[in-house]
Amino acid sequence: MRNGDKSIQGICFGEVLWDNLPTGKKLGGAPLNVAYHLNKLGVVTRMLTRIGRDENGSELLSACEQLGIPTTLFQFDDSLPTSTVEVTIDAERNVQYEIVYPVAWDRIAVDTVVLEEVEVIDFLVYGSLACRDEISFQSLLLLLEKARFRVMDVNLRAPYFGPEKIHSLLKYADFVKMNAEELHIISDWNGATATSTDQQRVDLIMERFAIQEVIVTYGADGAVYHFKKDNISYHFPALKVQVEDTIGSGDSFLAAFLAKRFQMQDGVQLEEVLEFAATLSGFVTQSSGACPAYSPEDINRFHWLNPIFRDSNLKVKQ
Template sequence: MKSEQLAIKGVCFGEVLWDNLPTGKQLGGAPLNVAYHLNKLGIETQMLTRVGQDRNGDELIALCEELGIPTRLFQVDPEQATSTVEVHIDEQKDVTYEIVYPVAWDHIELVESDVSVIQQADFLVFGSLSSRNDVSYHTLKQLLQVAKYKVLDVNLRLPFYSKARVLELLGYADLVKMNREELGIIAQWLELPKEDNDGKLVEQVMQRYAMDEVIVTYGAAGAIYHAKRAAISYHFHAYQVDVKDTIGSGDSFLAAFLSKRMRNNAGAGIAEIMGFAATLSAFVTQSTGACPSYDAPTINHFEWIHYLGREEVRSD
């Protein structure tokens, strides 16, 4: 899909894995999904992670290279296995996960050459799940010290998170993406007033951690972008599509948002940025798995036919 190749460079840090779906195994891991879509959208994004010295690891690296995801920062662990996740999808298309622990990506080591890559990158995307083990967590914190623009994807998967570590990661972030349930958990941890609406809760979180941007996703109800400096809260409703599964929909939303946000040109306003993010997320939701194949004409056509169907653009 790379109709243009930008000078912008990014890195995603954290988990890579095989999702074992009822239909077979699929490439997965939230930061890997983000990296896949960013590369599809013309922003070269490397994946800093670790796989096992096993068949699953070999196949994962080979597929990443086939899909255009750079693997130069992949580490290979001689002891820990490549990560796998058992995925269950219910009748409402909601997804639950059984995540194996420990695995190779729990042991991402700090490599001096990787630090240099992070320093030169325009942004670093990381998730809270990668903080579940001391080794990867301490590596991540070192990298956050040198990253230019830090994007936290809150991904609270029981029992693999702790209050202390998630709150610490919030303190590093410039942009945070979370869903409504995760916002409620964070608000409870911070003992924010229960009667406050989501907007007030986000405002207090942003003030507490001196962050400027927060995206809260609401599934079929869309997402709200909050920007402190611009003093805006912009709600973009989700497109209505036939849902295959919701795996990776939030990851594609974040990638599409960043692909527009990081261009930082005069053309893209928040409506355009959020609209494109909603488009790609909807496309992924009506597809199977987190990393479906697509190109620019496919996404443009998808956006066109769904945008025309939205109530706010219908003619009398």
């Protein structure tokens, strides 16, 4: 898709929260992380969420405004608190989360104004975690009926997921991002076997739910982009960086990919889109937290210092 004379705009639906890390409190939530990076990359993206009328909510609202995340679609809850998550990081730098329930974003509401907003934007990004409560889930289904282009960022967090809701969300998706573990869980629900390859698992999901584009992330092993229209699967490596933590690296990859995809001009190749996504993801991985400060010059310099070895592989599916 090309930008043309019109600026690209999106909405991210779902959770916003404070990650209570061993090093201190950090702003978080997968859809918020995606919104942060999209806005940094020049794609105006509002956050549709709900926070409590409490100190954490006031601090979160101020933090989002300071980060350049539009807050005009924030909702405020008089009874439920702003979300917090207890985060632990093990010796291998893997992250574990304890997510409090219920919180304000479990009660996201929609009205005529919000539905009209969703009808005119270019894309809606949504995840599965925000659907753990029926109120937010039903609100999202109303939005998905109106959205032009629907991006599902799978975010399976035990015990807040099951096949029924995930399948309902996948039926609406035009574009899906998931990690390898999530790919295996969802494809197993749909008939994959122990001998099924990842390619077969992706094909199974894309065919059953009529999904056009899928990205599967593999951490240090990069990502694979699957495009149904051209019948291709494209592997691109991850940057080799010193890992600070892995919080938000997948979110930044998705944001960078979407920004390039929607701002795409004639002559921009898929390799450029994926390379940009891998570069931003690598920068976030070697930074602390999901929303580190950066400028375009910072990313350009990081790319220059950390060139990607182009062992990418394009496969035309038979």
